[in-house]
Each structure stands twice: as C-alpha cells, then as structure tokens.
Amino acid sequence: MFGEDHSSFKDLFPRQMNIRNCRIIELPRIVDSRDGIISVAEARRHVPFDIRRVYYIYGLDYFHSIRGLHAHRRLEQALFCINGSVRIDLDDGWRQASIKLDRPNMGLYLGAELWHKMGGFAHNCILLVLASDYFDESDYIRSYEEFLNLVRSR
Numbered sequence: 001m002f003g004e005d006h007s008s009f010k011d012l013f014p015r016q017m018n019i020r021n022c023r024i025i026e027l028p029r030i031v032d033s034r035d036g037i038i039s040v041a042e043a044r045r046h047v048p049f050d051i052r053r054v055y056y057i058y059g060l061d062y063f064h065s066i067r068g069l070h071a072h073r074r075l076e077q078a079l080f081c082i083n084g085s086v087r088i089d090l091d092d093g094w095r096q097a098s099i100k101l102d103r104p105n106m107g108l109y110l111g112a113e114l115w116h117k118m119g120g121f122a123h124n125c126i127l128l129v130l131a132s133d134y135f136d137e138s139d140y141i142r143s144y145e146e147f148l149n150l151v152r153s154r
C-alpha cells in the first residue's frame with residue numbers, strides 16, 4: 001500500500017491533516033537561553049487523553065527498519081521524535097498521508113482506527129510515545145484487510 005520512497009521529506013509536516021483521528025500537537029518550548037530548552041506535555045492539556053503508558057523506540061536503521069503496520073481499536077497515542085527524524089505514513093481507510101516528525105516539540109496525535117507505518121528513521125532517531133492505555137495485544141488490528149473492512153463498514 002505505501003511505497004518505500006525514502007528520498008525526500010520536504011513538505012511532510014502539514015499543519016492541517018486531511019486524515020481522520022489525527023492531528024499535529026505543538027508543545028511549548030521554554031527556552032533558557034544557552035542553558036537549553038524544556039518542552040512539556042501535560043495530559044488533557046497538550047495531549048488529549050490521560051497517559052497510562054510511556055515507551056520509546058530507538059536503535060533504528062534508515063534503510064531497513066519499518067515499524068507499525070497496524071491500527072489500534074481504541075488506543076490513543078501521541079508520538080514525538082525527540083531526536084533525529086521519522087516518516088509516518090497514515091491511512092484512515094479512505095485517505096492516505098505522510099508526515100515527517102523531526103522537531104522535539106512537534107508531535108502527532110494518533111487516534112484509534114488509523115493504519116500507520118513508520119520508516120525512514122534517522123540513525124539517531126528516538127521516538128517517544130505517550131499512550132492512553134496499558135499494552136494490550138487484543139487492541140491491535142494487524143491485518144490491513146480487516147482494518148479496511150472495519151472502517152468502511154461504519
């Protein structure tokens with residue numbers, strides 16, 4: 001479904017996304033001059049759900065690493081690339097879009113029933129994920145056909 005073109009990330013950061021159940025999250029940047037920057041994500045303020053789980057993904061390979069390739073039934077997540085960059089391909093069953101995350105304070109709200117795939121990872125990429133619930137394998141839809149049947153039956 002998604003091509004494997006890792007060539008260009010230009011213009012992959014739309015403010016408005018034409019895809020259901022997702023949007024850009026911009027966190028505040030508190031700049032302490034030469035002492036660095038603090039960005040903060042508070043539940044139900046910057047992130048539209050209560051946070052029950054935090055995980056992060058690293059040790060990635062630009063040419064070979066592909067993650068995701070599933071949707072969640074109920075889980076909501078917020079993804080922040082806090083180092084490096086990543087391309088995220090999204091599919092709501094009707095429309096597709098790609099987004100590049102490459103700024104620590106710019107994230108993606110990823111709601112339920114959205115097929116997603118991550119690739120094009122910079123070697124130093126660290127992807128931080130805030131999730132609305134504990135890990136539950138039964139929340140995953142790992143078949144694209146099942147996903148399409150589900151969202152298109154609504």
Ligand code: T46
Binds near residue numbers: 079135
């Ligand atoms: C998404 C991206 C960014 C756990 O045991 N606990 C966990 O909290 C997670 C997230 C995973 N796992 C185990 C389950 C699998 O055996 O780690 C293995 C890989 O998990 P998953 O297929 O979820 O990994 P990704 O990186 O393909 O996807 C995850 C999220 O599921 C996904 O929604 O946005 O990270």
